[in-house]
Amino acid sequence: MSVQIGNIDLGEFPLLLAPMEDVSDPPFRYVCKQNGADMMYTEFISSEGLIRDAAKSRQKLDIFEYERPIGIQIFGSSIETMSEATQIATKANPDLIDINYGCPVKNVACRGAGASLLQDIDKMVAMTKAVVEATHLPVTVKTRLGWDDNTKNVYTVAERLQEVGIKALTIHGRTRSQMYKGEADWNLISEVKKNPNIEIPIFGNGDIDSPEKAASWKREFAVDGMMIGRASIGNPWIFREIKYYLKTGNLLPKPTIEERVEVCKIHLQKSIAWKGPKTGIFEMRRHYANYFKGIENFKETRMKLVALEDIEEIYDVLEGIKTIHAEVMA
Structure with a gap:
């Protein structure tokens, strides 16, 4: 009902x-x-x-x-x-x-x-x-x-x-x-x-x-x-x-690293579109640790993400998460 x-x-x-x-x-x-x-x-x-x-x-x-x-x-x-x-x-x-x-x-x-x-x-x-x-x-x-x-x-x-x-x-x-x-x-x-x-x-x-x-x-x-x-x-x-x-009654597979990166990027894009680049990038910083919780040695990557102010550089780091994870899994 x-x-x-x-x-x-x-x-x-x-x-x-x-x-x-x-x-x-x-x-x-x-x-x-x-x-x-x-x-x-x-x-x-x-x-x-x-x-x-x-x-x-x-x-x-x-x-x-x-x-x-x-x-x-x-x-x-x-x-x-x-x-x-x-x-x-x-x-x-x-x-x-x-x-x-x-x-x-x-x-x-x-x-x-x-x-x-x-x-x-x-x-x-x-x-x-x-x-x-x-x-x-x-x-x-x-x-x-x-x-x-x-x-x-x-x-x-x-x-x-x-x-x-x-x-x-x-x-x-x-x-x-x-x-x-x-x-x-x-x-x-x-x-x-x-x-x-x-x-x-x-x-x-x-x-x-x-x-x-x-x-x-x-x-x-x-x-x-x-x-x-x-x-x-x-x-x-x-x-x-x-x-x-x-x-x-079945569990869906957990989102892949690729999907986590893509959704994080969409979130960032929407944040910039709504708040403007400066505020959008700044306020997105609180979300990175949560999106990539459980990834080994993520602290260094997170420190980069929260320091960057250029959107293209942020995208590059996010894309790099896929590469790093692929190497770890190999």
């Missing part, structure tokens, strides 16, 4: 790319979409930044037709500014608006935004209602199990947010106090899904890093789909690998 968010048909068991700050920008989203991501989100965008017309916040509104369906994710601590930001984001013409109630980092949560709202459910509900009323688009939410081990309140949160009109909920299986440490607990996510009062899709997030785990947890926790974050960094192939395994 297809999963629906409003009038968006996501297919039988959708795989979502998580919104990740400084990662899930249009260049990265491109390579994930090419490898099977069913729905994606922008990096999270500050509602205050949108209202102040901050350049960085505005740039994050950039979406492209090939990315659809795509959601714009916003966060903030003020109900009024979240409502205003929703109206601005709606004009960018995404397929949905997503609210971030899950970000645990200090400069978000300690300013009353992101996961901080898990400490004030009444305000969270009022904010969500204001966002739903500010747009004609479907509104979804991403959150966590609770603020800490003593306040795992997502079961109640799910019911109350559904009442004010959200169309789907993604739950990260950690509390805010856990940050990204320890193991994600999907048992409570499963309880929310099994709640007879819940009619909206429930997506699980946290620690999905292999096709086998995705298949096992799909059976065990019965969620409607999965959101993948950190495991996709440098590994956009994870979406196609999971889909293939769910369909056939």
Whole structure:
């Protein structure tokens, strides 16, 4: 049975790319979409930044037709500014608006935004209602199990947010106090899904890093789909690998060095096209180690890549990775 968010048909068991700050920008989203991501989100965008017309916040509104369906994710601590930001984001013409109630980092949560709202459910509900009323688009939410081990309140949160009109909920299986440490607990996510009062899709997030785990947890926790974050960094192939395994029970071969180089180059090209040569090359530097994880003696090559500023020289080094690997394998 297809999963629906409003009038968006996501297919039988959708795989979502998580919104990740400084990662899930249009260049990265491109390579994930090419490898099977069913729905994606922008990096999270500050509602205050949108209202102040901050350049960085505005740039994050950039979406492209090939990315659809795509959601714009916003966060903030003020109900009024979240409502205003929703109206601005709606004009960018995404397929949905997503609210971030899950970000645990200090400069978000300690300013009353992101996961901080898990400490004030009444305000969270009022904010969500204001966002739903500010747009004609479907509104979804991403959150966590609770603020800490003593306040795992997502079961109640799910019911109350559904009442004010959200169309789907993604739950990260950690509390805010856990940050990204320890193991994600999907048992409570499963309880929310099994709640007879819940009619909206429930997506699980946290620690999905292999096709086998995705298949096992799909059976065990019965969620409607999965959101993948950190495991996709440098590994956009994870979406196609999971889909293939769910369909056939077999593992796809891992991407070859040649494919890793080619996808890295596409990512770089898209980064330059979107941000300009200087910023595009600079911001791509954080991705090289992830694309070529596991290659022996890669450190020296990485040091070259992060030092170069000429695109043709970077391409030459990337092409050289194929040659070096071929010699090692010979």
